Amino acid sequence: MQSFPRITDYLRSGLYRWSGDASTFEGDAYIEVVCSPNNPDGSIREAVLKSSNGKTIHDLAYYWPQYTPITAAADHDIMLFTVSKLSGHAGTRLGWALVKDAEVAKKMVKFIELNTIGVSKDSQLRAATILKAISDGYERPDLQTKPGLKMFEFGRRLLSMRWQKLREAVKSSGIFTLPDIQSVHCKFTGETTEACPAFAWLKCEREGMQDCADFFKKHKILTRGGGHFGVESNYARVSMVDRDETFDLFIERLMSLR
Amino acid sequence: MQSFPRITDYLRSGLYRWSGDASTFEGDAYIEVVCSPNNPDGSIREAVLKSSNGKTIHDLAYYWPQYTPITAAADHDIMLFTVSKLSGHAGTRLGWALVKDAEVAKKMVKFIELNTIGVSKDSQLRAATILKAISDGYERPDLQTKPGLKMFEFGRRLLSMRWQKLREAVKSSGIFTLPDIQSVHCKFTGETTEACPAFAWLKCEREGMQDCADFFKKHKILTRGGGHFGVESNYARVSMVDRDETFDLFIERLMSLR
Numbered sequence: 001m002q003s004f005p006r007i008t009d010y011l012r013s014g015l016y017r018w019s020g021d022a023s024t025f026e027g028d029a030y031i032e033v034v035c036s037p038n039n040p041d042g043s044i045r046e047a048v049l050k051s052s053n054g055k056t057i058h059d060l061a062y063y064w065p066q067y068t069p070i071t072a073a074a075d076h077d078i079m080l081f082t083v084s085k086l087s088g089h090a091g092t093r094l095g096w097a098l099v100k101d102a103e104v105a106k107k108m109v110k111f112i113e114l115n116t117i118g119v120s121k122d123s124q125l126r127a128a129t130i131l132k133a134i135s136d137g138y139e140r141p142d143l144q145t146k147p148g149l150k151m152f153e154f155g156r157r158l159l160s161m162r163w164q165k166l167r168e169a170v171k172s173s174g175i176f177t178l179p180d181i182q183s184v185h186c187k188f189t190g191e192t193t194e195a196c197p198a199f200a201w202l203k204c205e206r207e208g209m210q211d212c213a214d215f216f217k218k219h220k221i222l223t224r225g226g227g228h229f230g231v232e233s234n235y236a237r238v239s240m241v242d243r244d245e246t247f248d249l250f251i252e253r254l255m256s257l258r
Numbered sequence: 259m260q261s262f263p264r265i266t267d268y269l270r271s272g273l274y275r276w277s278g279d280a281s282t283f284e285g286d287a288y289i290e291v292v293c294s295p296n297n298p299d300g301s302i303r304e305a306v307l308k309s310s311n312g313k314t315i316h317d318l319a320y321y322w323p324q325y326t327p328i329t330a331a332a333d334h335d336i337m338l339f340t341v342s343k344l345s346g347h348a349g350t351r352l353g354w355a356l357v358k359d360a361e362v363a364k365k366m367v368k369f370i371e372l373n374t375i376g377v378s379k380d381s382q383l384r385a386a387t388i389l390k391a392i393s394d395g396y397e398r399p400d401l402q403t404k405p406g407l408k409m410f411e412f413g414r415r416l417l418s419m420r421w422q423k424l425r426e427a428v429k430s431s432g433i434f435t436l437p438d439i440q441s442v443h444c445k446f447t448g449e450t451t452e453a454c455p456a457f458a459w460l461k462c463e464r465e466g467m468q469d470c471a472d473f474f475k476k477h478k479i480l481t482r483g484g485g486h487f488g489v490e491s492n493y494a495r496v497s498m499v500d501r502d503e504t505f506d507l508f509i510e511r512l513m514s515l516r
Contacts, residue, residue, distance in 0.1 A: 007372045011265070012272030091379030114265045115373050121349030122380040 021230060022048040030054045034076075037062040040229055040237035041179050042197025044068070055104075061085040061095075066155030068195040069186035078104065083127050085198060087134065087151065088241065094119060094127040152188065159196035162240055162247055166200055169254040175209075176202045200238045212236040221253050279488060280306040292334075293317040295326045298487055298495035299437050300455025302326070313362075319343045319353075324413030326453040327444035336362065341385050343456060345392065345409065346499065352377060352385040410446065417454035420498055420505055424458055427512040433467075434460045458496045470494040479511050 008016040019025055022032045028051035036045040036058065047056045058076040062068065062085050082095035099105040112118065137149040148154060170176045179201055183194045202223070204212040213225030213236045226235030238250065266274040277283055280290045286309035294303035294316065305314045316334040320326065320343050340353035357363040370376065395407040406412060428434045437459055439452045460481070462470040471483030471494045484493030496508065 007265075008269060010369065010372050011269050011274070014270035014272055016269070093374060093376065093378040111265075111268065114268050116351060118351065120351040120378045120381040122384045123378040126380045 025049060028053040032056045033059055035059040035061070037068045037195065037197060040199045040224070040235075041201040042068070042181070042195055042199065043179065044071075062198055064155075065152040065186060065188040066159055066196065067198055069184045069193050070188040071184055072187070074098075077101065083130055087130050089126065089130055092123045092126050092130075094123045156189070156193075156196060159198075159240060163194075163196050163200075165251050166240070166254075169251050170202070172255060173257050175204060175206050175257060177205055178202065196240070198239070198241050200240055202236050202238060204234045204236070210234065219253055219257055221250060283307060286311040288312045289315060291315045291317060293319070295320040295453065295455060298457045298482070298493075299459040300326070300439070300453055300457065301437065302329075320456055322413075323410040323444060323446040324417055324454065325456055327442045327451050328446040329442055329444070332356075335359065341388055345388050347384065347388055350381045350384050350388075352381045414447070414451075414454060417456075417498060421452075421454050421458075423509050424498070424512075427509050428460070430513060431515050433462060433464050433515060435463055436460060454498070456497070456499050458498055460494050460496060462492045462494070468492065477511055477515055479508060 006018050007013075009018055016031070019030065022030075025032075025048075030049060030051070032047055032049045032054060034045050034047050034056060037043065038045050039062065042062070049056075055078070056076065057078045057080065058074070059080045060074055061080065061082050063070070063074060064086055067085075077100050079098045080095060081097070082090075083092055084090035084095070097105070097108060099108065134151045137143055137151055143149050167178065170178055181194045181197075183192050185192050202212065204215065209215055211225065211233045213223045213233065216223045216236055216238075221238070223236035223238050225237075226233050229235070229237070240247070242250075264276050265271075267276055274289070277288065280288075283290075283306075286307075288307060288309070290305055290307045290312060292303050292305050292314060295301065296303050297320065300320070307314075313336070314334065315336045315338065316332070317338045318332055319338065319340050321328070321332060322344055325343075335358050337356045338353060339355070340348075341350055342348035342353070355363070355366060357366065392409045395401055395409055401407050425436065428436055439455075441450050441452050443450050460470065462473065467473055469483065469491045471481045471491065474481045474494055474496075479496070481494035481496050483495075484491050487493070487495070498505070500508075
């Protein structure tokens with residue numbers, strides 16, 4: 001459902017063009033992008049198209065234990081990751097891919113080279129430091145007794161508390177609903193847990209309220225309306241990963257809505 | 259003459275395609291890229307095409323006082339710069355543009371946004387620090403008495419010494435020639451100086467020696483042959499801005515060629 005930036009459209013590529021939602025696509029020459037957990041609703045997604053001529057790209061930006069139970073080792077042909085959602089370093093603009101076909105990987109490297117002549121070394125240094133700090137929290141014996149240094153547990157505790165606050169505020173407002181989320185077993189934490197998505201996907205249930213994002217805006221809450229994601233405007237997306245003060249202010253304002 | 263990476267070709271753009279050297283282009287719908295000082299030969303270039311329908315982009319990556327006399331304030335419609343050649347921070351992958359037409363500037367920003375969702379903040383922080391350090395060397399009164407802190411003078415002294423060594427080595431070899439470089443008045447330094455390009459553009463003059471880059475390679479000198487720049491293979495480009503040890507080794511090996 002997520003709308004991707006489309007350089008192919010901008011340059012009117014003779015090779016590729018945006019064809020809309022995979023669920024309405026007909027044909028067998030395609031590249032399907034599967035965003036799982038999905039942005040904006042946090043749901044687990046699988047490829048919709050099944051032709052052996054097509055290619056599937058899995059965007060696993062949010063497939064980390066703080067956001068969602070890790071139910072299986074990811075094993076798709078082309079998988080995209082980013083430090084942006086892993087640890088919140090969006091500004092570093094660094095991601096990586098795990099790709100099974102060496103020829104495809106080579107083309108991806110060539111594309112990056114043509115686009116930007118390679119990723120900033122400053123970003124690479126920062127990302128290497130971040131990844132080391134995260135894995136040190138799990139792998140260095142001298143840090144094992146300090147649970148605060150385990151990033152995924154820290155992230156999950158924080159998001160879990162935020163989702164609890166959000167559910168209470170949504171319930172007390174009586175205006176909105178949230179997607180149903182099932183508890184499943186997480187192989188990383190070993191616990192059965194609910195997902196804690198990075199976004200809340202709110203649906204305005206009040207009759208006659210057509211534009212959810214507009215309603216929020218009038219109450220000084222900035223969201224991204226359903227239209228941006230190809231659905232009705234009675235939906236709105238809210239970030240769950242902003243700073244504490246911002247999140248608390250959001251809950252405060254949400255609680256005051258009638 | 260410089261060969262640019264061409265994302266338009268890679269995506270088979272319906273809008274733009276590479277049409278080769280501007281000097282052989284016919285028509286009036288074009289974007290001409292003027293690299294001045296030119297890579298590889300360091301010469302000062304002007305636009306070749308003059309149609310009012312065309313656009314001209316000036317790549318001024320090397321238009322800094324350490325490389326070339328600054329003869330006039332640059333005042334073209336679209337001018338590109340980079341910290342890569344200014345201070346040697348190529349890995350930071352940050353440049354900037356001065357653009358007269360606000361609509362063109364907006365499109366350039368949009369392109370960067372679609373390509374990379376913006377430049378790495380790590381790079382922006384590094385570049386801001388670099389630019390401040392350079393301007394401090396000229397503008398902070400307490401640093402005015404320390405000539406070593408004036409980056410362009412430092413760069414010019416270093417390059418000037420290297421070019422002197424290179425000219426001696428080239429002369430003693432009797433095999434090569436270098437482009438003629440005239441001394442002109444530099445408005446930045448106030449002196450009449452020769453250019454000290456970031457690359458040496460060597461021509462092998464020995465009869466029967468067809469492949470200059472290949473000849474160098476046999477003597478453990480890595481260059482980039484004329485073919486990469488659309489000219490005969492009796493030309494080769496050598497970097498003048500590598501580390502001291504590498505440059506000294508290059509001169510040593512060049513001196514030993516017979």
